Amino acid sequence: MKTLAQQVITPEDLLKHWQGHRALTRRVIESFPEKDFFEFSIGGMRPFAKLIDELLAIGAPALKGIVNREIQPYNEERAEKLIFKAQYLEKWDEATAEINQHWEKLTIEDFNETFNLFGQYEFPIIHNILYFIDNEVHHRGQGYVYLRALGITPPFFWER
Amino acid sequence: MKTLAQQVITPEDLLKHWQGHRALTRRVIESFPEKDFFEFSIGGMRPFAKLIDELLAIGAPALKGIVNREIQPYNEERAEKLIFKAQYLEKWDEATAEINQHWEKLTIEDFNETFNLFGQYEFPIIHNILYFIDNEVHHRGQGYVYLRALGITPPFFWER
Numbered sequence: 001m002k003t004l005a006q007q008v009i010t011p012e013d014l015l016k017h018w019q020g021h022r023a024l025t026r027r028v029i030e031s032f033p034e035k036d037f038f039e040f041s042i043g044g045m046r047p048f049a050k051l052i053d054e055l056l057a058i059g060a061p062a063l064k065g066i067v068n069r070e071i072q073p074y075n076e077e078r079a080e081k082l083i084f085k086a087q088y089l090e091k092w093d094e095a096t097a098e099i100n101q102h103w104e105k106l107t108i109e110d111f112n113e114t115f116n117l118f119g120q121y122e123f124p125i126i127h128n129i130l131y132f133i134d135n136e137v138h139h140r141g142q143g144y145v146y147l148r149a150l151g152i153t154p155p156f157f158w159e160r
Numbered sequence: 161m162k163t164l165a166q167q168v169i170t171p172e173d174l175l176k177h178w179q180g181h182r183a184l185t186r187r188v189i190e191s192f193p194e195k196d197f198f199e200f201s202i203g204g205m206r207p208f209a210k211l212i213d214e215l216l217a218i219g220a221p222a223l224k225g226i227v228n229r230e231i232q233p234y235n236e237e238r239a240e241k242l243i244f245k246a247q248y249l250e251k252w253d254e255a256t257a258e259i260n261q262h263w264e265k266l267t268i269e270d271f272n273e274t275f276n277l278f279g280q281y282e283f284p285i286i287h288n289i290l291y292f293i294d295n296e297v298h299h300r301g302q303g304y305v306y307l308r309a310l311g312i313t314p315p316f317f318w319e320r
Contacts, residue, residue: 007167007168007169007170007171007268008167008169008170008171008174008268008271008272008286009167009168009169009271009286009290010167010168011167011168013286014168017287017290021294042202042305042308042309043305043307043308043309043310043311044308045305045308108167108168111168111169112168126168126169126173127177130169130177131318133294134181134293134297135317137294137297137298137301138297138298138300138301138304138317139301140298140301141297141298141299141300141301141302141304142301142302142304142305144298144301144302145202145203145205145302145305145306146305147203148202148203148204148205149202149203150203151203157295157298158291
């Protein structure tokens with residue numbers, strides 16, 4: 001049996017941590033007025049809907065690529081264009097379920113193996129996954145500023 | 161010997177991950193014009209200097225509390241008020257070194273033990289530490305919007 005270096009978080013806890021963040025991001029989406037979700041922006045940045053397009057193009061598809069060791073290019077385009085916030089929430093919930101399903105297929109050894117995500121990011125899988133979480137927290141933090149600028153109180157950061 | 165559940169990241173890698181984020185946050189501080197660092201804000205939010213006060217009050221002091229199992233209340237006040245960005249950068253670098261020093265004293269068992277951080281947040285230490293990182297990424301993401309609103313291009317998110 002392979003001896004593992006002593007490490008500090010279980011796969012189950014890391015998934016729970018990520019899905020906790022994803023639940024908060026969902027509440028941030030909900031907090032936006034319909035129009036502002038698609039249109040409001042500051043300093044030439046993308047509106048929150050476009051940031052969510054990015055997060056949707058990473059989460060489930062990236063994890064699927066990892067689990068199947070199948071390198072697909074990064075792709076934000078989709079056959080059907082989403083034009084309502086409710087459609088984004090639906091896609092978000094689908095991704096939640098898909099992430100849970102793919103996660104079950106990850107073995108403990110996988111986390112330290114290297115994978116060339118989207119054919120561009122060749123890192124140990126644990127670092128790809130931490131990047132997904134960090135990237136989501138980063139963009140959601142930007143969404144908090146949009147909400148504040150719109151006079152809307154965002155959800156508490158520590159609510160998951 | 162206690163059997164550890166199989167886990168996915170080593171303490172060394174987690175420290176490197178955190179310090180990588182801290183190096184990026186330092187570059188975001190550097191990107192702010194002196195005056196805007198202390199004064200610019202959107203939607204009634206704190207200026208970036210105040211957000212950095214929060215991060216400085218967490219990082220090194222929180223880790224010190226954890227390592228010594230010494231419960232101290234959260235405290236952003238300091239004897240000397242910082243009035244220049246250069247002073248913040250100096251404090252930031254001091255915290256970097258302190259975090260490294262405290263980290264060496266963490267044992268692998270510590271991460272899953274519970275600690276009542278600041279007498280308020282009773283969680284496993286690993287979750288306290290992940291919270292420090294997430295909270296930093298969250299506030300730094302807000303700093304990115306401030307910079308964009310000021311017409312300044314922030315550092316690349318993936319540069320660590």
